[in-house]
Amino acid sequence: MTLKVNLITGRTIDQGVTIENKTSSDYQEATAYCELNSNDAGKVGKPGSNIKIKTAHGEVVVKLKENNGNPDGLAFIPMGPWANALVDPDTKGCGMPGFKGIQATIDATNEKVLLMKELIARYK
């Protein structure tokens, strides 16, 4: 099924540890995932499976993770290029894009998670 969520992005400690090492698989592991609580996660797959997230601004494939700190309907992706494929660029007249509070849909997918290089290559 297609799950509708409100998406936020933000820091995590492992995103911080790998931030100066963005060509590494550790960085991908630390940032190319989306957290949902187990109730929501169960609707789109098993932890570790691939999910496709779409917003009005783009789409991206990441790994599914569970985090029961999230309320129902709230998705979290660590900040980074995978999250930023989805965020709202509108700076609302103050210079700051919309990194939190983006309407998104999530589906299970067989597509693979793009490497950082492949992800950025989509923009060229």
Next chain:
Amino acid sequence: MTVITDALCPFCGCTCDDITVVVEDNKITEVKHACKVGAAKIKGHHRIKAPMMRTDKKGEFREVSYDEAIEAAAKILAGSKRPLMYGWASALCEVHKKGILLAEELGAIIDNTATVCHAPSTLAVHEKGLPSATLGQVKNRADVVVFWGSNPVHAHPRHMGRYSVFAKGFFNEKGRRGRKVIVVDVRKTDTAAMADEYIQLQQGSDYLVISALRAILAGQAAVVPDAVGGVPKEQLVKLVDTLKAAKFGAVFFGMGLTQSISRYKNIDNAISLITELNAFTKYVITPMRGHYNVTGFGNVCAWETGYGTAVDFARGAPYYNPGETAANDVLLRKETDAAMIIAGDAGAHFPADSVRHLARIPVVQIDPYWNPTTEVANVVIPVAICGVEVEGTAYRMDGVSLRYRKLIEPEHPTDIEILEKITERVREIRGD
């Protein structure tokens, strides 16, 4: 083997100054006392070895000499009508000074990573001021500590230990037991799990909840509905009582406020709440600044240009209007026709449409590491790591300036040297 004690960590806005570093043969072999984020930064890893260039962004880079790369960078910038110079937060103040000089020379826009972090806080501070204090004051005095939309366990791992929660202070001998910790967040973060009181609000309702707290504080609880932003009124009333009972309250806020709908208005409202709380007891509020020297860029830029960031030199005099002159504004309007990205990673941390525009224009990158910005760059100039291989000044999140020492000798030139050479060449090309 050399042991350096009381070194500073050049990663997050805590700028911890108690790090021990062991150096053998000009290599850092051990880092003690830092959190794992700081240790990873200080130890470093695979660097870009030599400058690289390419004309076709889909093609491979070829290694070039520093002179060649500097020449190409100067040509790109001197030939640009609307250059953007972005990044700066992972560099020292001495680098910022040189960058601002070059921006003025070029008539460029200069903006820093605060633009995707705490620049909205600066906008709020313009309107309301910032009743704040040093982290030392918080450590010594705070008995109520609020984290609003910030998650220090992940983003500032030693903040709670060194300054705000667990630290024992002059008037707080009990440390953690002497402080009441409140976390306001949309999800139960690891920080929230450690709090005495967790307030879960609906995403995007911070402004409403702050307004409700202000109403209750003003004795107007009657006008507050039964629940605000998903938070029951009783919990808000109780929170106001707790806030008022503090001898010294400290509020730390993060991107939960700056990046949600309402942006700077959230902070504006939060500062008003703090001002009003000061009618009852002592309160301070501090933004949880991300990079170790993002605060430094704001300071250097303010004293050099009159504005903290997003400064446009196109008119020949500094002009500032975030929403118009911030990095993402000019990229999204496709106004920028060349960019220099230095000590920050727009490729990773800007929305896709901004990166798409960077992929269409000439980009010069100055950075020690290969990252998404490298993927859209034409000229890449690797440099020494500020705060590890370069000494200089940085500003902690509370505005305290600290001096970083050089821990090891650099194998690459510094940002300062590169910027000086580019500026010199830009002047020659333009015939000044």
